[in-house]
Amino acid sequence: MDDLEQIYQEMILDHYKHPRNAELLADDPVLADEENPMCGDRIQLTCQINDEQIEAVRYKISGCAVSRASASMMSEALQGLPIEEANDLIEQFVAAMRGERELDPDWHEDLMALSGVRKFPLRVKCATLAWHGMAKALSERKA
């Protein structure tokens, strides 16, 4: 598999072309509005949380294939997780994208497709945009 195929795996293209949960919850406040100043990509996030557990993550994004696929995958990976576990996963995922640790096959399986992005340091920020936004959304909710 060449580098290009690694960064744009089937799974990433699938999430890019058929994004999951890419619609804001109309009745919930936007908890985070995250922008990457380098490229202008932007994500807005809403969540439904009951009893300290994430029921739903919904978002609106304008961005590249990597940032959109990552947001779509994240919305699935975090659904159903207790907030504490979600925060752990966000932290670990961002660290993995930065090359500080490996991606964990126990995580939501689609996420493994993003491992190829690590070969392109300039694109890591695309893959982590939604996750940084989500970390802010969760801390915003607590505040």
Add this chain to the structure above:
Amino acid sequence: MVSTVETVVQSALDVERIREDFPILHQTVYADKPLTYLDNAATSQTPRPVVQALVDYYEQSNANVHRALHYLGEQATAQFEAARASIANWIGAPAPQNIILTRGTTESINLVARAWCDAHLREGDEILVTAMEHHSNWVPWQLACQRHGATFRIAPITETGELDLEEFGRLLSERTRLVAVTHMSNVLGTINPVADLVKQSHAVGATVLIDAAQSVPHMPVDVATLEADFVVFSSHKMCGPTGVGVLYARDGALAEVGPFLGGGEMISKVGDTESSWAELPYKYEAGTPNIADVVAAGAAVDYLTHMGLDRIHAYEQELTSYLIERLDSLPDVRIFGRAAKRGGAVSFEVSGIHPHDLSQYVDQQGVAIRAGHLCAQPLMRRLGVPAVSRASVYLYNTHAEIDRLIAAIEAAQRFFQA
């Protein structure tokens, strides 16, 4: 008839021969893809004679300038000043003293925005820029306006990406203290009618700075004809090394203007409480300058002069037309900027493919283009896009390279849109 044909042949640019001067272009990337460099508006490649000038300088002449009273010091000073004289002569400046050497276009603009504005900008004054300026010809003026209580005004552009001349004229008034305008847009490719803009601006008493970073490398520019007060550009976009900028200042444009950076070289006499300043251009060249790169920038001027700026311009005009024609032949591709007079920076979008995905994809085919806001966020907002893709040509690019870009875009469309 025969002699006419021969003249034409002689005057055309020998691109294959020129390419031999650029070793960096002769490589394959990602295993087997020939490198296709189409990001010249960001920085140009460096020909052998310019690299050799750097090597020669460090191997034969390196010393500090203007102070060392020894053989090498004199060699270095002579070469440094010869480069200044070459640059002055090249752009039609009356004398070498009109050329202040900086670290880049950005520093040149900041010098004027700081020193000139401190001397001349007052509360209630206005600075007028255009909507197509690079951040470097925008932010320094915003900051100057904030410091002095002046108003920052923006002349709009038309649908074709040209300056709205009517609005520009309307925005000019006796309050306009300075006009900062690009000669050629790094996004739209638009070449502005700067000589006319200077005349109009002078008529209301405004001083004019021309950002020529995108024009001077690609076409003959004569500062005497333009009659601008300040003209700025960078070496690294004109086959020279990074780290050298030029500020041309018209005679008298910096009279009664204080220093920018303080330090060695820029002084006349240093007292315990105050000091006096050196003559131009040294007053604005504090500290040890970027000597080696300035010398090599002089070699770049020689190189471009030898190739002929009018021939380079004619060749690039033809190549740019071909690039636009090929992009227009693709479905779902939109070009930003349709100015009648334009240069070889062509920005576009491919529907359904984010510029970063496109540039990443074509890069893997060996084709280097630029993607992003291109340091022109105010213009992106007006175009209604967060980012664009841009291909930009120079004297060493070929029609075959344009074809490679087009093939790579077509492949990206199949890949992302299937």
